Amino acid sequence: MEVMSKTLIEVRNLTKLYNGGLGKPITALQDVNFSVAKEEFFTIIGPSGCGKSTLLNLIAGLDKPSSGEVLVNGVKINKPNPQLMAIMFQEHALYNWRTVLRNVEFGLEIRGVSKAERRTKALHYIRLVGLQGFEDKYPNQLSGGMKQRAALARALSLETDILLMDEPFGALDEQTRLLLGLELTRIWQETKKTIIFVTHSLSEAAFLSDRILVMSARPGRVKRIYNVDIRRPRDPNSDEVNHIKALIWNEIKDEALSMMKGG
Ligand SMILES: Nc1ncnc2c1ncn2[C@@H]1O[C@H](COP(=O)(O)OP(=O)(O)O)[C@@H](O)[C@H]1O
Ligand SMILES: [Mg+2]
Secondary structure (H helix, E strand, O other): OOOOOOEEEEEEEEEEEEEOOOOOEEEEEEEEEEEEEOOOEEEEEOOOOOOHHHHHHHHHOOOOOOEEEEEEOOEEOOOOOOOOEEEEOOOOOOOOOOOHHHHHHHHHHHOOOOHHHHHHHHHHHHHHOOOOOOOOOOHHHOOHHHHHHHHHHHHHHOOOOEEEEEOOOOOOOHHHHHHHHHHHHHHHHHHOOEEEEEEOOHHHHHHHOOEEEEEEOOOEEEEEEEEOOOOOOOOOOOHHHHHHHHHHHHHHHHHHHHHHOOO
16 A cells, blocks of 8 residues: 555444344444545454444445445445446346346446447456357356456456455355456456455455454454555465464454354
């Protein structure tokens, strides 16, 4: 991250209650505060159920907070803004009846981009994610890793400043995940996007991030935010990366345990 970093996203006193049934509310997030700088790779990590997706959905404007607010460039988010943020989820992102090319074009199609421009952009981003040669394949002809590459190409083709990623590689095996992490670093550097990346993988967090926000479990709060001052390109097996993993694990293990015991 540059020294003269400029704040892009501000999360202020964000609290989210869900109706838990029997009239008992669930506090999924409580008083969450942080900000993300322009062009930063910012990761949110925490055990399953701690509120990561809730937080990302609120940032995306897909849901409303119970209190608090999210600001982007000082402007409050209260609905999805596809010109500003693209979102990528763990799975189920592609239409099985569309080819890779037509899946990538889809987001541009609903934005009303002309056919010629759609095609040019889609082909560009398909190449960027390493899927050239697979334009005419259907999702069920692709491996899990390739499907996520296609989903990434679709998110990138929208050319938003912000990319939100909710455990995008979570369903993949470790090697594929590592490979896609490497590619994501390259793409992030090339496209200069601001990325908020949700994961429960210590390796992914330590390898990819400028900063890592560790969440506490039930209710989800900010437990700690780590700076990861490791030069890129990073070696996923280096002592520096392992040191960060150990620090986060130390922070997170009690949370993970409390979730396993049912909070
Ligand atoms: N729509 C919903 N209605 C009720 N409870 C929900 C809803 N979405 C999430 N929750 C609850 O909020 C908590 C946080 O969920 P979530 O944000 O999905 O966590 P994570 O992504 O970290 O696994 C969990 O206890 C979950 O059961
Ligand atoms: Mg989730």
